[in-house]
Amino acid sequence: MTLARRAVAEGLGTAMLLAVVVGSGIMGERLAAGNLALALLANSVATGGGLIALILTFGPISGAQFNPLVTLSLAVMRLMPWREVPPYVVAQIIGGVVGVWAAHLMFGETVFQFSVKARPGMALAWSEVVASFGLLMVILSGVRHRAEAVPYAVAAYIVGAYWFTASTSFANPAVTIARSLTNTFAGVRPQDVPTFIVAQFAGAAAATLMFAWLFKAPAIRAQGRDTRSEALKAP
Amino acid sequence: MTLARRAVAEGLGTAMLLAVVVGSGIMGERLAAGNLALALLANSVATGGGLIALILTFGPISGAQFNPLVTLSLAVMRLMPWREVPPYVVAQIIGGVVGVWAAHLMFGETVFQFSVKARPGMALAWSEVVASFGLLMVILSGVRHRAEAVPYAVAAYIVGAYWFTASTSFANPAVTIARSLTNTFAGVRPQDVPTFIVAQFAGAAAATLMFAWLFKAPAIRAQGRDTRSEALKAP
Amino acid sequence: MTLARRAVAEGLGTAMLLAVVVGSGIMGERLAAGNLALALLANSVATGGGLIALILTFGPISGAQFNPLVTLSLAVMRLMPWREVPPYVVAQIIGGVVGVWAAHLMFGETVFQFSVKARPGMALAWSEVVASFGLLMVILSGVRHRAEAVPYAVAAYIVGAYWFTASTSFANPAVTIARSLTNTFAGVRPQDVPTFIVAQFAGAAAATLMFAWLFKAPAIRAQGRDTRSEALKAP
Amino acid sequence: MTLARRAVAEGLGTAMLLAVVVGSGIMGERLAAGNLALALLANSVATGGGLIALILTFGPISGAQFNPLVTLSLAVMRLMPWREVPPYVVAQIIGGVVGVWAAHLMFGETVFQFSVKARPGMALAWSEVVASFGLLMVILSGVRHRAEAVPYAVAAYIVGAYWFTASTSFANPAVTIARSLTNTFAGVRPQDVPTFIVAQFAGAAAATLMFAWLFKAPAIRAQGRDTRSEALKAP
Numbered sequence: 024m025t026l027a028r029r030a031v032a033e034g035l036g037t038a039m040l041l042a043v044v045v046g047s048g049i050m051g052e053r054l055a056a057g058n059l060a061l062a063l064l065a066n067s068v069a070t071g072g073g074l075i076a077l078i079l080t081f082g083p084i085s086g087a088q089f090n091p092l093v094t095l096s097l098a099v100m101r102l103m104p105w106r107e108v109p110p111y112v113v114a115q116i117i118g119g120v121v122g123v124w125a126a127h128l129m130f131g132e133t134v135f136q137f138s139v140k141a142r143p144g145m146a147l148a149w150s151e152v153v154a155s156f157g158l159l160m161v162i163l164s165g166v167r168h169r170a171e172a173v174p175y176a177v178a179a180y181i182v183g184a185y186w187f188t189a190s191t192s193f194a195n196p197a198v199t200i201a202r203s204l205t206n207t208f209a210g211v212r213p214q215d216v217p218t219f220i221v222a223q224f225a226g227a228a229a230a231t232l233m234f235a236w237l238f239k240a241p242a243i244r245a246q247g248r249d250t251r252s253e254a255l256k257a258p
Numbered sequence: 259m260t261l262a263r264r265a266v267a268e269g270l271g272t273a274m275l276l277a278v279v280v281g282s283g284i285m286g287e288r289l290a291a292g293n294l295a296l297a298l299l300a301n302s303v304a305t306g307g308g309l310i311a312l313i314l315t316f317g318p319i320s321g322a323q324f325n326p327l328v329t330l331s332l333a334v335m336r337l338m339p340w341r342e343v344p345p346y347v348v349a350q351i352i353g354g355v356v357g358v359w360a361a362h363l364m365f366g367e368t369v370f371q372f373s374v375k376a377r378p379g380m381a382l383a384w385s386e387v388v389a390s391f392g393l394l395m396v397i398l399s400g401v402r403h404r405a406e407a408v409p410y411a412v413a414a415y416i417v418g419a420y421w422f423t424a425s426t427s428f429a430n431p432a433v434t435i436a437r438s439l440t441n442t443f444a445g446v447r448p449q450d451v452p453t454f455i456v457a458q459f460a461g462a463a464a465a466t467l468m469f470a471w472l473f474k475a476p477a478i479r480a481q482g483r484d485t486r487s488e489a490l491k492a493p
Numbered sequence: 494m495t496l497a498r499r500a501v502a503e504g505l506g507t508a509m510l511l512a513v514v515v516g517s518g519i520m521g522e523r524l525a526a527g528n529l530a531l532a533l534l535a536n537s538v539a540t541g542g543g544l545i546a547l548i549l550t551f552g553p554i555s556g557a558q559f560n561p562l563v564t565l566s567l568a569v570m571r572l573m574p575w576r577e578v579p580p581y582v583v584a585q586i587i588g589g590v591v592g593v594w595a596a597h598l599m600f601g602e603t604v605f606q607f608s609v610k611a612r613p614g615m616a617l618a619w620s621e622v623v624a625s626f627g628l629l630m631v632i633l634s635g636v637r638h639r640a641e642a643v644p645y646a647v648a649a650y651i652v653g654a655y656w657f658t659a660s661t662s663f664a665n666p667a668v669t670i671a672r673s674l675t676n677t678f679a680g681v682r683p684q685d686v687p688t689f690i691v692a693q694f695a696g697a698a699a700a701t702l703m704f705a706w707l708f709k710a711p712a713i714r715a716q717g718r719d720t721r722s723e724a725l726k727a728p
Numbered sequence: 729m730t731l732a733r734r735a736v737a738e739g740l741g742t743a744m745l746l747a748v749v750v751g752s753g754i755m756g757e758r759l760a761a762g763n764l765a766l767a768l769l770a771n772s773v774a775t776g777g778g779l780i781a782l783i784l785t786f787g788p789i790s791g792a793q794f795n796p797l798v799t800l801s802l803a804v805m806r807l808m809p810w811r812e813v814p815p816y817v818v819a820q821i822i823g824g825v826v827g828v829w830a831a832h833l834m835f836g837e838t839v840f841q842f843s844v845k846a847r848p849g850m851a852l853a854w855s856e857v858v859a860s861f862g863l864l865m866v867i868l869s870g871v872r873h874r875a876e877a878v879p880y881a882v883a884a885y886i887v888g889a890y891w892f893t894a895s896t897s898f899a900n901p902a903v904t905i906a907r908s909l910t911n912t913f914a915g916v917r918p919q920d921v922p923t924f925i926v927a928q929f930a931g932a933a934a935a936t937l938m939f940a941w942l943f944k945a946p947a948i949r950a951q952g953r954d955t956r957s958e959a960l961k962a963p
Binding site: 505515524525544547551554648 | 764776849854855858865870880883889891894941
C-alpha cells in the first residue's frame, strides 16, 4: 500500500479514536448526574472498545499506531523507516484534531473550543511518564512476540491506565494536543500540554531503553534489515 | 447450506440481537433508579456481550450480518451475490421486529408498541453517519484481514459507539425500524426513522468508497471471482 | 482421562461457578447501597469473568459443561455418550450446591439457607425459554465451528443474558437448584424452581431442534461415529 | 534470556501490577462519591485490563508469574527450575513494593505508608483459600492446555474474584505484602498479612494436588524433562 494511503488511514483512525475519547466523555458526563466515577467508567470502557475495533481495523492498513510515541519508538527500533515518520506524525496530529471536531458536531457542541481544565503538577507529569512507559512496553513486546494480540493488549492497558494514573493516561502527544481543543470531560488546558508531552517522551524513551536492554538491543544489531512490512502488519 | 436455511438463521440472529438491545434497555432503566449513565452502561455491556455470542454463533451459518448496510456493502464489494440481498434484508427486518416483541413478552410489556422517544436533528443524523461509517470500516477491513476477530471487533466497536455518538449508534436500518416499535429505553419514534436510515446509508456508502480507495478497489478488479463462501464464513 | 476424574472436574467447576454467581451477588448487593443496577452490573461482570476462566480451565479436562441442558443436548446430538450423562448431571448438581455453601462461608453467611425471593409468572418462564434457547444455540454452533472461542462466547452471552431476560437468565437446572439454597441476591425460592426448569428444557429442546434443522440433522446421520473425545476437548 | 534479565522483567511487571491495583483503587475511591460498589467496579475492571496487558507483555520475557504461589507451584510441577525460584520471588516482592510507591507518587500521596484497613477473621481467610485455589487451577490447566489464552483467563478470573470472595481476592503473597504498605482503598493492615499468606499457600497447595491427581501426576513421572523454556513462554 502506498505511503499516502497509509498516512490517510493513520489520520482517519486517529480521528475515530479522538471521536471515541471525547464523545464518550461528553456522553458519560451528561448522563452520570455528577458522579465522576460513572463518567470515567463509561469513558474508559468506550475507549477500550473503540481501541480494539480501531486497531483491528487499521492495523493491517497503516499499523494503527495513532501515536507519535509509537511511531518514533518503532523508528528507533528500526521497525519503521525514518522517512515515514513525518507523514505519520502529521497525519496523527491532524486526524486527532478533526476527530475532536467531529465529536463536537455529534453532540451539538461548538466546533472550535479550548479547554480550561487544569491538569498541573508533578504528580500528573509522573503519571504520564508511567502511563507512556507502560504503553510502549506493551506495544514493543507485543509487536515482537504476540502481534495478533496487540489490539487487545493495548485496549486493555488503556482501560486500566484511565484509572491507575492520576492523569487518566493521555500517553500520546497527538491525543494531548487534540484534547486541548475541547472544553469537555476529556479536555486539558493548552498550558499543561507541554509538560504532558515532555513526560510522555521521557516514559517512552525509558521503555525503549528497557526493552532494548531486555533483548540485548536486537534492533541495533539488525541494522541492515528492513522489517517495515512485518511491523506494519503487526499492531 | 441452502439460502432458506441461511435466511432463517439471519432472521433468528437479528431477533436475538434486538431482544438483547431492547431487553437490556428495559432492565437497565428499571434497575438504575433514574441514573441514565448506569442504564446505558448496562445496555452497552449487555449488547456487546450479546454481539460477541451471536456473531460467533451465526457467523459460520449465515454470516451474522444482521444489518442491511452490511449485506448491501458486501454485495457492492462482490463478497455477496446480489440475488441473496433481498431475502437477507427481509429476514433481518422481520427478525428484528420479532425480537422486540419477544423482549416485550419477557418483561411483561404490551407486545405492540410505538415509541414516542424523540431523537431529532442534525447532530443525531451526523452521529448516525459517523456510527455507520465506523461500523462498516470495521467490518470491511475485518472480513478482509482478520476474519476470526470480527465478532470481537464489531462488539467492541458497538460498546464504544453507544457512548461516543449522541444517537447511541443505531447504525442499522433493520434495528432502527424494530426499535421504533418499542416505547422503552431503546426506542425511537417512527418519524425520526427515515432521517436515521438516510444517514446510515450515507455513512456506509462513505466507508465503502474509502475502503475501496484504500485498497485500490480490489473488488472491482476481481469481478469474475465468486468469493461468497469465504465472506459468509468470515464475519 | 477416566470418567471419575472428569466427573470430579465437572463438579468442581460447577462449584466454582456457583461460588462466583452467589458470592458476587452478595458482594454486589452489600456494596451497592441499594442501587440494584450496580449490584447486577457487578454480578454480571463477575460471572462473565468467572465463566471465561472456568471454561478455559475445565474445558480441556471435563468439557466444562456445568449444565445438565448442555450435557443432555450433546448426548442427543451424539457428541457425548449417554452412559456418561448421569454421572455428569449428578456431579453438576452436587457441585452447584457445594459452591453455594462455599460462598456462604466466604461471606460469613449461615451455610444452610432457602431463598424466599419470588420469581413467578409467565414472563419469567418465557425469559428462561429464551435464555436457554440462546445459550444452547451458542454452544451447539460453537462446539461445531469455533471450539476455541466457546469460553468467550458463553461468557459474553451470559453477561448479556443477565440483562436482556427478566429472570436474569438462570438457563441451567443445576444452577437453579443450587440458587434455591441461598437467601441472597442470586436466590430463587424453591417453589419457582420447577417452572424454571421446565422452561429451560423447553428452550434447550427448541435450540437443539433448530440447530439440527439448520444442519440437516448431521448428528442423526452420523450415528456410528464416536465424537466424544473431540466434544469433550471443545467447550 | 539470562536469569538476571528475566528477574528484572518479573520485578518490573509486578511493580506495574501493583501500580494498577493500588492506583485504580485510589482513583476509584476518590471519584465514587462514597459508593463502594462503583469504586470496586473501577478497581476490578482496571485490574483486569492491566493483567491482560501485563501478562501479554511480560509473558514472553519472564513468564509473567508476578506471584510466589505461581512460581512455587510451577517448581513443584517441575515446570520451573528450583534454583530460579528465589530470584523470582525476591523480584516479585521488591517489585510489588516499588509499584505501590510509584502509585503513591502518581496520586500525590505520601510515599511510605502502612495500612490500617482491617481484614480479619475466618471468612476472609477462607476467601483467600478459595481465591488462591481457583487462581492456581486456572494457571496450571492453562499453561498445560491453552497457553495462548492464559492472559485472558487469569485477568477474567481476577475480575470475578474481586467480587466473589469477601477478601476481594489478594491470592498472592507478594501483592499482600505490598498492599500492607498503602493506607488507601486496596490496603490491608500488616497484622492481617500472615493469615492471608498462610491461607493463600493452603489454597495453592490444594490446587496443585488436585491438578496432579486429575492428570495422574504427570509432573512427577516426567522428572528428567526440562520443561522450563516452554513454561516460561506460556503464561
